[in-house]
Amino acid sequence: MSARRVAFINEKGGTCKTTLAVNVAAYLAEKKKKRVLLVDLDTQGHAGKSLGVDPRGLSKNVFHLLTDAAVTLEQVTLPTATANLSLVPSWKEMAEFPTLAASDPERARLLARRLRPALDHYDFVLFDAPPSLGLTTTNILLAAEEVVVPVATTYLALDGCAEMVATVDDVKATYGHQALRITLVVPTLYRKTQLADEVLAKLRQYFPRRTAEPFALSVTVDEAQSHGKTIWEYAPWSRGATMLQSIAEAVDKAGR
Ligand SMILES: Nc1ncnc2c1ncn2[C@@H]1O[C@H](COP(=O)(O)OP(=O)(O)OP(=O)(O)O)[C@@H](O)[C@H]1O
Ligand SMILES: [Mg+2]
Numbered sequence: 001m002s003a004r005r006v007a008f009i010n011e012k013g014g015t016c017k018t019t020l021a022v023n024v025a026a027y028l029a030e031k032k033k034k035r036v037l038l039v040d041l042d043t044q045g046h047a048g049k050s051l052g053v054d055p056r057g058l059s060k061n062v063f064h065l066l067t068d069a070a071v072t073l074e075q076v077t078l079p080t081a082t083a084n085l086s087l088v089p090s091w092k093e094m095a096e097f098p099t100l101a102a103s104d105p106e107r108a109r110l111l112a113r114r115l116r117p118a119l120d121h122y123d124f125v126l127f128d129a130p131p132s133l134g135l136t137t138t139n140i141l142l143a144a145e146e147v148v149v150p151v152a153t154t155y156l157a158l159d160g161c162a163e164m165v166a167t168v169d170d171v172k173a174t175y176g177h178q179a180l181r182i183t184l185v186v187p188t189l190y191r192k193t194q195l196a197d198e199v200l201a202k203l204r205q206y207f208p209r210r211t212a213e214p215f216a217l218s219v220t221v222d223e224a225q226s227h228g229k230t231i232w233e234y235a236p237w238s239r240g241a242t243m244l245q246s247i248a249e250a251v252d253k254a255g256r
Pocket of ligand 2: 042
């Protein structure tokens with residue numbers, strides 16, 4: 001069986017992409033006993049940091065995998081404190097990737113190609129995307145089949161969401177990647193206000209059956225990340241953990 005490939009994408013910053021990618025990955029690995037690879041593609045290296053991995057001192061990361069054919073996937077894959085969860089870290093060099101790859105006719109498919117050996121070794125490959133659209137995100141969309149869009153329940157969030165739908169359609173058509181689809185939209189940073197409820201209602205209207213339960217604000221979730229721990233390590237009985245479990249189950253179910 002080939003790995004399911006799930007990308008967490010929104011061009012808008014701070015919509016919980018990393019929080020969801022990391023904790024869904026850890027949930028699938030620990031609670032569902034799946035073999036999971038989490039690939040960070042963001043220059044901030046937050047997926048690594050959230051898992052207690054300091055991406056600064058590493059000699060090789062996802063950038064080297066993408067730009068140096070001599071670098072293997074094994075060389076950039078690290079174990080994490082969660083059993084069955086491996087990480088391909090990212091760091092600042094990724095900012096150079098679009099320029100360096102610009103003249104390569106296959107530049108949009110580099111990630112998909114370099115990850116091919118992983119597809120037999122893992123049940124899931126999850127991608128943590130940067131908050132921008134560009135060559136890196138196109139690479140993620142061509143390496144993935146399922147797209148999860150975390151949308152902040154705030155003003156202008158719907159704009160970003162419409163943009164993501166257009167981007168996915170565009171990549172699907174341009175590259176003939178028929179399997180690509182938005183499987184789930186996750187309303188995030190939710191507080192019970194009139195505006196948030198209006199945004200939530202609109203999301204449910206645009207994405208019937210594909211809108212997850214809202215991921216409410218929770219200090220524990222923020223704290224876990226600041227300690228470099230998953231919610232399952234830091235506060236498995238918290239409300240944050242309950243919400244993240246329900247989202248992880250929804251991600252799992254939505255793509256099947
Ligand atoms: N449910 C929550 N309650 C409170 N804070 C949260 C929650 N989820 C995430 N956060 C915090 O919000 C911030 C942004 O989250 P996160 O890093 O996951 O977003 P992102 O979309 O990956 O951001 P970027 O676009 O910069 O990559 C982080 O500090 C995180 O700890
Ligand atoms: Mg992030």
